[in-house]
Amino acid sequence: MNDEAEIIGCGPFLQSPDSALRPLRQQVFEHVRALGRVPRVQVAKDLRVSPASVTTITSELIETGFLEEVQAPRVGDSGRGRPAVALQVRPGVHHVMGMKLSDIHHTAVLADLSGRVIATASKPREPGQLSVEAVGDVTEALMREVCGAAGVDAASLRGLGLGVPGFVDADTGLVRWSPILDLRDTDLSPTLSQRLGLPVHIDNDANLVTLAELWFGAGRTMSNFAVVTIEHGVGMGFVMNHRLYRGAHGMGMELGHMKVHLDGALCRCGQRGCLEAYVADYALVREARTALNLPDLETRSVRVLLESLFSQAKAGNPAAHSIFRRAGRYLSLALANVTNLFDPQLIILSGERMRYDYLYAEGTLTEMKTMMIETGRAAPKVEIHAWGDMVWARGAAALALETLTEQMLGAGREMAAQ
């Protein structure tokens, strides 16, 4: 994975329409990082600027240690035979950390400015809500563990991207509500930043898995796509014009709380009829407790109960099967609504639970198509990405890299303390 990241690059291949407003040095750097290795002449062509400007900018970027020259085979061989000089992001500098905190385990990755993953770690945790102090303890411990394994000084880290489930204001670092925190309205990012002594950027975990798709996955070549995450809750991230859409207060795209039923099932947000209340873990478990005649039903963990429900459905238990089928129908309703509202090229269904194939069976997609408005367009492609938790942490690292790049090379560079 590491070598691959160096060569194929990371970050969106295509820049958003407002990227022309960024300083040319940032555009050049981000273009090189996206392509992995690229000759100067190609950079000039792609960014539609003169080769002389690119030469000046790349000299500056090489001198300041952001880029380096490498020998590379000629792209579109012109027959001259000698290897071309290509540019790449200098590896092993400006490290950042990405982490995801969750109900079951915490995960972390260490990456450098090129986006290369250097080390990873995962720590199981006891269930229950955490205080801000406990979040500080766990992030600090994970940070030290991953840095220690990689031989990187934790004090040299340039930023931490952190994903938490819930309602997060990414601009201010305020967590309005999270199922893993014991208090509402927590100043998580400023508090952690002070404790850890580095910039901390937080976002809701669905946005981070979407950033991971935009930086490292299927979304790199897409201008408009959705990622729907189905875990303990239901989340969504949306990339609009090559950029993550967050809404005015960073709280948009709460697909899990989109109403799919008036006066419907009770959701953990306190309202009724939310999608989550029909599709998420706890909704399936609620139904499983009623329908399945299992011993020690009350004492089983959510995970074990879901596994039992799934195996019962597979074995032909009609009650178990109908629970998944109903959840799948609600999911198809939600996906049709997303398509009708946003017209994405691609919808990625992401999360550990993707193995419960009853939810994502062909029937779900057929049903989704019946609820899409008739416009003559093709239905968006729906892909299932059953990636582990590490992808969320990689998205968190991408958030830290995005911000660090902006600070070091963006319009605000002169203001940032180096």
Ligand SMILES: [Zn+2]
């Ligand atoms: Zn709700």
